[in-house]
Amino acid sequence: MTAAGIAAAVRSGQRTARSVLEEHLGRIAAAEADVHAFNLVLHESARAAADAVDAAVAAGRDPGVLAGVPVALKDNLCTRGVPTTCSSRILDGWTPPYDATVVRRLAAEGAVVVGKTNLDEFAMGSSTENSAFGATRNPHDLGRVPGGSSGGSAAAVAAGFAALALGSDTGGSIRQPAALCGVVGAKPTYGLVSRYGLIAFASSLDQIGPFAGSVADAALLLDAISGPDPLDSTSLRDAPPPASARLGAGVDGLRVGVVAELAAAEGISADVVARTREAADALAAAGAKVDEVSVPAAVYGLSAYYLIAPAEASSNLARYDGVRYGLRERGDPGGAGDITDMYLKTRSRGFGAEVKRRIMLGTYALSAGYYDAYYGKAQRVRTLIIRDFAAAYERFDVLLAPTAPSTAFALGEKTADPITMYLNDVCTIPSNLAGHPAISVPFGCGDDGLPVGVQVLAPALGETVMFQAAAALEAAAPPAHVPVTLGGGASQ
Amino acid sequence: MSAATAGDAPAVAWETVIGLEVHAELRTATKLFCGCRNSFGEEPNTNVCPVCLGLPGSLPVLNKAAVEYAMRIGSALHCGIQASIFHRKNYFYPDMPKDYQISQYDVPINVDGWLELSGGERIGIVRAHLEEDTGKTTHVGGGGRIHEAGYSLVDFNRAGVPLVEIVSAPDIRSSEQARSYVEELRAILVATGASDGKMEEGSLRVDANVSVRPAGSGGFGTRCEIKNMNSLRSLGRAIEYEAARQVAVVQGGGEVVQETRHWDEAAGRTGSMRSKEEAYDYRYFPEPDLVPVDPGEAWISAVASALPPLPASRRAAVAGASGMDASSDAVATVVRLGLDPFVEAVAGGPGSRENVAAIAVRRLANEVAAEIDSVGRLSPASFAALVRMEADGSLTAAQSRTVLKELLASGGEPKEVAGRLGFEAMAAGDLEAVVEEVIAAHPEEWARFLAGEDKLTGFFVGHIKVATEGRANLGAASALLRALRG
Amino acid sequence: MATRISASDVAHVARLARLELTGEELDRFTGQLGAVLEHARDVEALDVAGVPPTAHPLPLVNVLRDDVVTPSLDRDEVLAQAPSVESHRFRVPRILGEEP
């Protein structure tokens, strides 16, 4: 059942939110031990929330547009009174005293939060293997990764643990796991969704976005959480473009550009290239005017990203120092060490290797003598990417590109070499650097039978046309692979 | 300042070069980036929220009033006010919740201004930028000294309080000038309403960059930054000490090391704070959680036109009304203590003359300044009435001072107080009778006076003063003496 | 053009970032950071003279808040999260370095 279907049934009294929830908790009970999508399942508070929705319906009050829809939250979104870990030891024992803005909006719309999902520590990674609490597994093949960093949210939707989920996307952390798990995932325009309460990785790139089983459900969730927030200075001031406005409008006459540099980027596997081509053909068959387009600076995106994101992260993660919350480690039980010893011990034991790697990389990129060569230059490349996209959008309404270079890879396959792992984000990063929206839609399978995702990219605030094109792509997509956790086969 | 040379070295005159960095806390209701109360002296860690505690996921939102106060300060200091951005200054310290400070770095809101000292000299202002304050650390054990303490305790009530950091050009040449600069800056801050300027509560904090050079040389010596001066007195002492220390280092054949030094008030010396091999690298970069501030012409001119009269123009006004020198101490004191409305009341009244206002300035700079905490009992109107009584001879200067002290101590109206003290104006005939009595009592001195010994005027006036118990108008008495001589 | 990162560079940034590395970690991270920076050579080599930096993907300016007090957090709730507390303040080990 879709999220929209659940909300309609609950609002009309046809189904209770509680029965919907129990159905999802049942699937969690059956398969969560295999998948490990969650850091925490919130059985009791979810039941209380579902009962409150049912009470509202019974009392004739409007229960909200997401009435009774089970939603999973990436565990880097602050939830008042509920541990929020970022899958890191350094936040050990911390319970936020406040809710993220998106969490408040979900509650106001009657959504039922079922749990906090696993992620790569502080959202740094592309496989959800960099978690202090163990890896999440892909519901389509338990020997493979779900992608990352929002792998827990993607897996939760794919496995039917939640109808919807929220993730965060800094360089592809929603879209890449969505592609690998065969679900829809969107990164909105920077500023469309408030970041207040999203634990920062790279502030100028981070955006919260939806995971769903369908384009329409993703649009429903995005419309529920987007809009100005006085608590986030970088949230856009005007009413957001509705994602759901033109879902059934088709693509007749729409101008679609296939991004040459990304469709054939280094390391993109042949089956993914083929599915992207077929997606373009499918849109053309539906009436779109499809052509190839060049976004030359996009090829520099990956390098620029791996200077900018770590630089911002090195500063954002300085606050984990053992003074006010979370982990504190002292070098010596006798207490003879000074505060610098405490900082060193706390941070060295609290952070995992990938986080340390990026903190050091970012510290280096900002340090005296290197700022201009690294951080400064990367910010200028960002300008070039924005300019090249602007030129492309003079000729096209939306762009098309692969999401991830391959289908889901095996657990442990890419953990040894950071660069190989970083290459996962090559097609998703340009949108983050530009602040533009992009959505990954499942489009058939790879040679191994596992899901492939194709991205629709749009200019800033182009959500309406982006979801319009994405819905058309979804309608034209070949039959999907069914997750093994839902009784599907290992391959076609 | 020309510091005296040490030892037997050839006489080289040394010049001290000083630049001051003043951090002023702004008088906003809330902090710079969150809605917590900006309030001094409350229970620890009660004015804190996710933002000013640096909790994960929190984001800053800029306080409009802080921007407006910063613009007032910039406008009062004749700065250019421009579109500005915030940077992050990264360093680990336990009073800094995020382990970075949000501060304006290379594009501050106010640049290139000047401040005119009460003596008339102009000191350049390089910049006046917005930034957030840190929390407050208490050191436990070791007599409260940071390095001897066993551990420290942190209160974040002050974390995030808005500051404007005002950086002067290295135009200051003496400890007296440095004190005068801070006094003038404080007066401007108070006048604009931007800050309460309380050094003792830490809402005004001064760091000094001090270097020395041979007098007349164009270059700059290596500077040291002096911190921890909690009063104007310690600012002066610290600069004097540090300049002398640097001269001694250079004359001893050494080199001054650029470093931060801590003023130890009790020991009366500056000491190095340098730790082992720690290098600072603040890794500034644009704060991605905030957007630029571009006040624009309309806001800037609205702020400029709403500024109250500032000390320099108020001194000019008092000087103009009284005929006194605008750079005189008395005028500076009147303005510094905010007593110029009293001068206005005199100058604006009927029959006002310049000398009336001059009398007013002297009374304000002396008697009123000495009892400034009681000034609330004195209304400008009754002060003006008192000064006019003195000017027209109804009260002597001594009587006027006595009445003024009484007004400051207990309030009231000058006529009534003067009457109660028996300071009735002496009728001309009464004065004449007293003068004749005094002359009759001292025939010998009177004869010498008549013979041209002018200095005896004082002798007779003194006796008249005693005989009238100070009620005589002494100017009138000496005029009467001269008239009787013919 | 910046040169490839050395072990002493890595040790320096680790210290700046308050991370303590074992000898083995220092070697491993030096190699890995070197590889990432090597990959970034295409960006380093790019001529971007005259191209302004983009710090922010948004054109927003003047996002300001009215100076109105909002409720602070409950102190007990705040301090309950702290590793060490004394006299309603956060307790930290002694501070040896100078305040920057």
Ligand SMILES: [Mg+2]
């Ligand atoms: Mg400062």
Ligand SMILES: [Zn+2]
């Ligand atoms: Zn606060």
